[in-house]
Amino acid sequence: MSNPADDPAAVIAIRDLAFRWRRGTPIVLTIDHLEIARGERVFIEGPSGSGKTTLLSLLAGVVKAEQGSLSILGQPLERMGAVKRDHFRADHVGYVFQMFNLIPYLSLVENVTLPCRFSRLRRARVLERTGCSGRSARCLEEEALRLLDHLDMAEPARSKRPVTELSVGQQQRVAAARALMGSPEILIADEPTSALDSDRREAFIRLLFRECAETRMSLIFVSHDAALEPLFDRTVRLAEVNRALKPPGAVCDVFGWDRLQST
Numbered sequence: 188m189s190n191p192a193d194d195p196a197a198v199i200a201i202r203d204l205a206f207r208w209r210r211g212t213p214i215v216l217t218i219d220h221l222e223i224a225r226g227e228r229v230f231i232e233g234p235s236g237s238g239k240t241t242l243l244s245l246l247a248g249v250v251k252a253e254q255g256s257l258s259i260l261g262q263p264l265e266r267m268g269a270v271k272r273d274h275f276r277a278d279h280v281g282y283v284f285q286m287f288n289l290i291p292y293l294s295l296v297e298n299v300t301l302p303c304r305f306s307r308l309r310r311a312r313v314l315e316r317t318g319c320s321g322r323s324a325r326c327l328e329e330e331a332l333r334l335l336d337h338l339d340m341a342e343p344a345r346s347k348r349p350v351t352e353l354s355v356g357q358q359q360r361v362a363a364a365r366a367l368m369g370s371p372e373i374l375i376a377d378e379p380t381s382a383l384d385s386d387r388r389e390a391f392i393r394l395l396f397r398e399c400a401e402t403r404m405s406l407i408f409v410s411h412d413a414a415l416e417p418l419f420d421r422t423v424r425l426a427e428v429n430r431a432l433k434p435p436g437a438v439c440d441v442f443g444w445d446r447l448q449s450t
């Protein structure tokens with residue numbers, strides 16, 4: 188892993204951010220200060236409802252903060268409209284969704300090469316990486332198969348298995364290969380290992396780390412699997428960082444159990 192001090196410019200910088208899902212509903216995420224450096228591998232941890240997925244949606248520009256600032260690669264997302272944020276995400280962010288979001292009518296390889304349809308930048312990076320001078324569709328396919336091969340998925344891809352016939356664990360690996368395609372600067376993964384057995388989980392993490400190290404990609408990884416935490420450079424504990432959460436003990440005791448227990 189690169190030392191963040193090598194590159195002082197943070198890839199992600201959050202200041203005084205507050206977010207609510209809808210007007211009139213409570214603020215669910217308040218973060219005063221958070222920076223993630225280029226090439227850093229960060230494990231995001233927190234109990235259910237602490238705002239992990241909300242934070243990832245903000246980082247991906249799917250939603251926008253109503254207060255404060257969130258800059259990615261020096262670009263403040265709050266100043267961009269929805270369409271610009273979509274283009275920005277396509278160019279710079281790979282996202283492994285909890286529910287995979289594979290497209291059922293595309294082949295396995297087409298699912299993996301999809302980011303290159305939406306982003307010329309990612310397409311150009313694949314062509315540069317492969318040093319390919321032939322037909323670009325062929326080069327994209329080769330890169331997709333390289334990534335799938337590392338995840339033990341090249342055979343289903345070559346035998347043209349429809350994505351709808353893949354197991355949950357296999358779909359998860361296809362989703363990971365798609366997120367890595369074209370080496371985005373930021374890779375966001377929301378519970379990406381939940382459907383994998385322990386051998387596959389290790390192969391999956393090894394691939395993520397290797398790809399991230401090669402291109403100095405920053406990895407933001409949400410998981411409930413505490414065994415994975417020591418592998419990362421740093422942990423962000425949302426229960427500590429998110430000031431919108433009630434402090435422990437502030438749970439509303441409508442039944443008065445606390446009073447009854449202490450009498």
Ligand SMILES: Nc1ncnc2c1ncn2[C@@H]1O[C@H](COP(=O)(O)OP(=O)(O)OP(=O)(O)O)[C@@H](O)[C@H]1O
Binds near residue numbers: 209233235237239240
């Ligand atoms: N689309 C949404 N619309 C309205 N409220 C939402 C939405 N998504 C999440 N929330 C609310 O935002 C808060 C944080 O939820 P979030 O899903 O970010 O937590 P989480 O830490 O990812 O939880 P889990 O570990 O269960 O996935 C919760 O109070 C949740 O009810």
